[in-house]
Amino acid sequence: MPGPWDQRHQDERCRAEPGPCSPGALPGDAGARAAAAPPPEAGRGQPRRPGITPPGRAPGAARAQKTPAGPGAGCRQVPAGQRTLRAVLAYDGTDFAGWQRQAGRRTVQQVVEEALSRLLGHPVRVTAAGRTDAGVHARAQVIHWQTARPFPAERLVPALRGLLPLDVAAVAAGEAPAGFHARYAARRKTYVYHLWRAPVADPLHRRWQWHLPLALDVAAMAEAARRLEGRHDFAAFKAAGSPVRNTRRTLYRCRLEEHGPLLRIVLEADGFLMHMARGIVGTLVEIGRGRWPAGHVDMLLATGRRQLAGPTAPAHGLVLWRVEYDDWVAEGPPWPGAPPGLSRP
Structure with a gap:
């Protein structure tokens, strides 16, 4: 996680002009650089694609380069x-x-x-x-x-x-x-957690699913997840002993998706504290089991007390799914045999 x-350098980021990468042109090839260089607004408004974005302006190698400005750079x-x-x-x-x-x-x-x-x-x-x-x-x-x-x-x-x-x-x-x-x-990161609720574990997918054969109140979990969205102090969900001082983050999305016995928890934020995603999942599971009402997360956000939150969910159910930048979005390969909608949350 x-x-x-x-967030260590959040306040030190400078403003700059984002530019797409150039997979083919080499820094020593002036002709390739000239051919690959886009007009000033090239790349804007283009649809996002998995992996590296289409060719743009490659960085030169003749002299030291200073960071371009741009939100998040x-x-x-x-x-x-x-x-x-x-x-x-x-x-x-x-x-x-x-x-x-x-x-x-x-x-x-x-x-x-x-x-x-x-x-x-x-x-x-x-x-x-x-x-x-x-x-x-x-x-x-x-x-x-x-x-x-x-x-x-x-x-x-x-x-x-x-x-x-x-x-x-x-x-x-x-x-x-x-x-x-x-x-x-990086502007946003998306993590996806996988819960398998069937009575019998799935041996083919056990390496990336937390097998939890329980009847969970998904509606209560979804309500609690909705309350977590927005900019809050997530100190109650970070790892115990973490030295970070600024514990405020913006959670753009915290949603639950059901695919039969598979329950996915999608978390998208501008940054994550250590164990934050797994701490949120563990708390949502406790709410789903009936230990607390959905409103319990309001108290956690207000007090920041880790001991009042749920346990940290097992690591093997968590996947770093996507990372977003100003000029491109990094996404992984298709997931063969996945349920509809699983490849892109």
Whole structure:
């Protein structure tokens, strides 16, 4: 789950001109850059597409670039001679100790950086849109990194296919606009939690579903979810001991969707506190079981007392579903065999 880092630089963001990435043009290819450069308003009003957006203006490599301005863009200097690349990853978090590197443990960041370092021939450090916890999955994790190597961006996805383990996949990749930052430039993130309510667990999908064979009051849960939408102090739902000071977030959407025995909880916000999504799910489940009325969440928002909220839901039911930026939306691949509406909340 994303933690306090999501809002750490919220007040330091600068205003800039967003620009789409250019998957095909290389920084050293002046002709390709000229051909790919769009008019000033190109890209605006175009329909969103999964993965990396259509070709736009590629960042130059001749000199250091300063972050472009734009709502949600993070201020960042790119070293001279370096280009910024970005990619969308999907992964099964079951066998990982989370996203972030940890000594002696297998993490997503570790295997991705090892693959990119082998591919580019130099040490690579990546930054992700969200630092998912151990066991949490992703369909659209966004990363960025710098390199001076003139490796064709359009070859990144097929090249990584043979270097990444089977539980990680590069969905899309391309050049990033000047100053792009996977974490600080993100405007919205969507997480989806999956509850399986049938008496018998589904062995084929058990790795991404919380099996909870209970009769839940979905109407009460939906009412509580509606009360959580908006800008509030979500301190009652963050991880105990989290050092973050600013606990106010905007929850744009907290909705429940039923697909037979499968119950999905969709959470879309401008940022998430550590364990916030799973804390909300655990609280909604307790309301569904009849422990509290829907209005209990009003008291939690007012007091911020974590001990009065529900337990943190298991990690394996949670999926980082989508990340939105000013110039594009990162989405994962279709979900084969999914119920209608499951691929896009």
